[in-house]
Amino acid sequence: MKQGYKQVKRMTPAMRIIHWLNAFSMIGAIITGLYIGHPYYQTLIADGAVDKYVMAWNRYGHFMIAIIFDVTSVVIAYLYFFSRFEKPYKKLIPNGKNVTEFFAVLVNLLTLNRKKGFDSTHSDSFNTVYFTIFHLLLIWMLLTGLQMYVQGLESGLSSIGSWWPWLLHVSTDWTLYVTGGTNMDVRIAHHMSMWFIICWVVFHIYYQVWRTIFWKEADIAIVIGGSKFVKDDTLKSV
Amino acid sequence: MSDKIEAVKKLFTSKSSRVETNKGDTYYQELFAKCEARLNEMRAQTPANRLDFSELLEENGIDRREFMKWASATTAMLMLPPMFTPLVADAAVMMNRAPVIWLELQDCAGNSEALLRADGPKIDEIVLDIISLEYHETLQAAAGFQAEKQLDEAMETFKGKYLLFVEGSIPMGMNGQYGTIGAAGETFHDHLMRCSENAAAVIAVGACATFGGIPAASPNPTGAVGVMNLVKNKPVINIPACPANPANMVGVILHYLLTGQVPELDSLLRPKFAFGYRIHDNCERRAHFDAGEYVEEWGDKGAQNNFCLYKMGCKGPMTFNNCSIVRYNEAVNWPIGVGRGCIGCSEPDFWDKYAYERPMADAKIKAPTGGVEKSVDEFGLGMLTAAGIGIAIHAAASTVAGKRDNSGESHE
Numbered sequence: 001m002k003q004g005y006k007q008v009k010r011m012t013p014a015m016r017i018i019h020w021l022n023a024f025s026m027i028g029a030i031i032t033g034l035y036i037g038h039p040y041y042q043t044l045i046a047d048g049a050v051d052k053y054v055m056a057w058n059r060y061g062h063f064m065i066a067i068i069f070d071v072t073s074v075v076i077a078y079l080y081f082f083s084r085f086e087k088p089y090k091k092l093i094p095n096g097k098n099v100t101e102f103f104a105v106l107v108n109l110l111t112l113n114r115k116k117g118f119d120s121t122h123s124d125s126f127n128t129v130y131f132t133i134f135h136l137l138l139i140w141m142l143l144t145g146l147q148m149y150v151q152g153l154e155s156g157l158s159s160i161g162s163w164w165p166w167l168l169h170v171s172t173d174w175t176l177y178v179t180g181g182t183n184m185d186v187r188i189a190h191h192m193s194m195w196f197i198i199c200w201v202v203f204h205i206y207y208q209v210w211r212t213i214f215w216k217e218a219d220i221a222i223v224i225g226g227s228k229f230v231k232d233d234t235l236k237s238v
Numbered sequence: 239m240s241d242k243i244e245a246v247k248k249l250f251t252s253k254s255s256r257v258e259t260n261k262g263d264t265y266y267q268e269l270f271a272k273c274e275a276r277l278n279e280m281r282a283q284t285p286a287n288r289l290d291f292s293e294l295l296e297e298n299g300i301d302r303r304e305f306m307k308w309a310s311a312t313t314a315m316l317m318l319p320p321m322f323t324p325l326v327a328d329a330a331v332m333m334n335r336a337p338v339i340w341l342e343l344q345d346c347a348g349n350s351e352a353l354l355r356a357d358g359p360k361i362d363e364i365v366l367d368i369i370s371l372e373y374h375e376t377l378q379a380a381a382g383f384q385a386e387k388q389l390d391e392a393m394e395t396f397k398g399k400y401l402l403f404v405e406g407s408i409p410m411g412m413n414g415q416y417g418t419i420g421a422a423g424e425t426f427h428d429h430l431m432r433c434s435e436n437a438a439a440v441i442a443v444g445a446c447a448t449f450g451g452i453p454a455a456s457p458n459p460t461g462a463v464g465v466m467n468l469v470k471n472k473p474v475i476n477i478p479a480c481p482a483n484p485a486n487m488v489g490v491i492l493h494y495l496l497t498g499q500v501p502e503l504d505s506l507l508r509p510k511f512a513f514g515y516r517i518h519d520n521c522e523r524r525a526h527f528d529a530g531e532y533v534e535e536w537g538d539k540g541a542q543n544n545f546c547l548y549k550m551g552c553k554g555p556m557t558f559n560n561c562s563i564v565r566y567n568e569a570v571n572w573p574i575g576v577g578r579g580c581i582g583c584s585e586p587d588f589w590d591k592y593a594y595e596r597p598m599a600d601a602k603i604k605a606p607t608g609g610v611e612k613s614v615d616e617f618g619l620g621m622l623t624a625a626g627i628g629i630a631i632h633a634a635a636s637t638v639a640g641k642r643d644n645s646g647e648s649h650e
Binding site: 109187195 | 516518519528530532548549553555556557558582585587591592597598614617618619625626629632635636
């Protein structure tokens with residue numbers, strides 16, 4: 001360990017597993033989702049009959065990934081409030097302390113790390129807000145996606161019972177009205193939100209790498225090893 | 239906004255879009271008795287016109303057996319059990335006791351065409367022939383004051399009993415002056431409100447009358463709206479599509495004749511027996527969709543082999559209608575059957591949002607501000623590029639600033 005630095009735990013193993021599950025799910029969802037929106041490669045006419053299920057497999061993959069997202073979303077929503085490690089919701093309350101920290105981190109980013117007036121030991125308000133935007137985007141994708149899904153269950157029946165389409169209607173029909181009223185608007189919104197998420201990811205990766213390089217606190221290690229290193233003030237004062 | 243709030247309220251108080259195909263024996267026994275009583279009552283009435291259904295069938299070379307086949311198919315379409323078949327047949331024969339007033343507003347008369355048929359009348363069309371059409375702007379012989387008098391008389395005679403069919407949208411711009419009718423220059427809006435006041439029910443037929451259709455397409459110069467936006471105190475039934483399928487018109491009239499009630503409707507006021515199905519799920523080319531076999535351009539090998547038209551912009555996956563089941567022109571064919579995609583004509587805003595003949599991802603869509611038309615992917619890539627440029631600038635600046643910082647650092 002670097003002299004004068006201490007190790008701080010930032011992510012539990014469960015959090016890290018969820019992070020990577022989400023990251024890889026997202027790549028899969030984008031690859032399959034783009035195909036569903038506009039089939040960008042052709043099934044070869046010479047393919048054997050047993051292979052000719054390309055769109056169906058893409059949809060299968062997309063929906064399976066959606067279920068993984070469903071489950072992790074529920075877990076994350078729970079952890080936001082009840083985590084025994086760190087409760088992210090505490091960083092979202094717009095009280096004086098959080099607002100000050102939010103802008104301090106933003107200033108740090110905008111002044112290219114010349115000003116750093118906050119404690120980077122713990123998860124900061126700015127990142128928590130940024131992560132929350134992502135989770136909200138993901139929930140939006142889930143709801144619009146399930147709305148499109150239930151349109152195929154127009155019989156009101158499903159293999160697990162009629163409660164399932166009913167539940168989907170009750171929980172997602174509002175997305176129709178919010179996006180503009182038609183079945184197509186939900187699709188446009190779902191597709192557009194993919195681009196928002198991609199932009200979100202690009203900045204997220206950049207920002208974490210940037211922190212690692214300029215803060216010199218090994219922030220990138222958080223998501224792999226679960227901890228980072230900060231200057232140990234207690235040692236200095238001794 | 240208040241409209242939206244109303245719509246949301248309705249959404250959460252209405253039943254799900256589930257189509258209940260079996261409501262139980264007791265229900266049907268009760269309904270049967272009710273329908274029978276109603277038909278007997280109607281039989282006692284004098285027909286409103288002298289057209290005889292049986293004669294018309296004979297003239298067109300349709301025998302009794304064929305007619306009964308049609309009756310059982312229609313019974314099934316209306317989601318009634320087989321025991322209703324004789325009642326449906328009876329109701330069809332008594333169609334000349336159903337007074338109908340037909341308004342034609344801002345439209346192309348395509349639904350009247352569908353009602354009239356251009357070639358070889360089949361049973362659906364004959365049934366529509368014998369309805370007691372009291373007033374139809376395009377079809378009637380009367381003109382001018384004479385026509386207006388006929389309308390007034392019909393509304394007086396059948397007060398509270400007639401079905402008002404409306405074809406075409408209602409222009410609301412410029413105080414409705416885009417469309418007027420009659421010597422007095424009555425606007426379409428006033429005309430509709432006056433005629434709907436004493437109607438038993440208002441049936442909006444075709445894409446224009448239901449959701450505004452093509453006249454309401456962006457930029458909607460005449461401020462066109464559909465009937466359900468204006469008529470609030472009456473049962474409104476929407477039979478969208480461009481044109482509406484005569485089978486569905488007959489279904490609604492028969493249902494009304496038989497039961498005296500409006501059929502079960504979905505959240506867009508479309509009868510569930512017709513619009514409870516998604517085209518995609520009953521499409522004959524669905525297997526090609528799942529297989530990933532698509533027509534890539536008109537007339538290619540895929541097109542010659544009836545591949546899926548999804549990449550040519552088919553909107554079957556987002557469109558609810560029964561044309562993949564009942565088809566058009568007495569089940570002769572339908573859009574996908576002839577090798578072109580669905581354009582979603584039974585959905586709201588179909589001209590702007592469905593009918594662009596390419597997948598949604600490639601379609602030029604107006605920004606919410608109404609300005610630049612870009613496809614979603616173009617917009618998304620633009621956004622991503624902007625993000626990339628921002629990041630590149632920040633990264634470059636940070637590198638320079640970071641170096642300065644380092645050179646200034648004396649400790650460590």
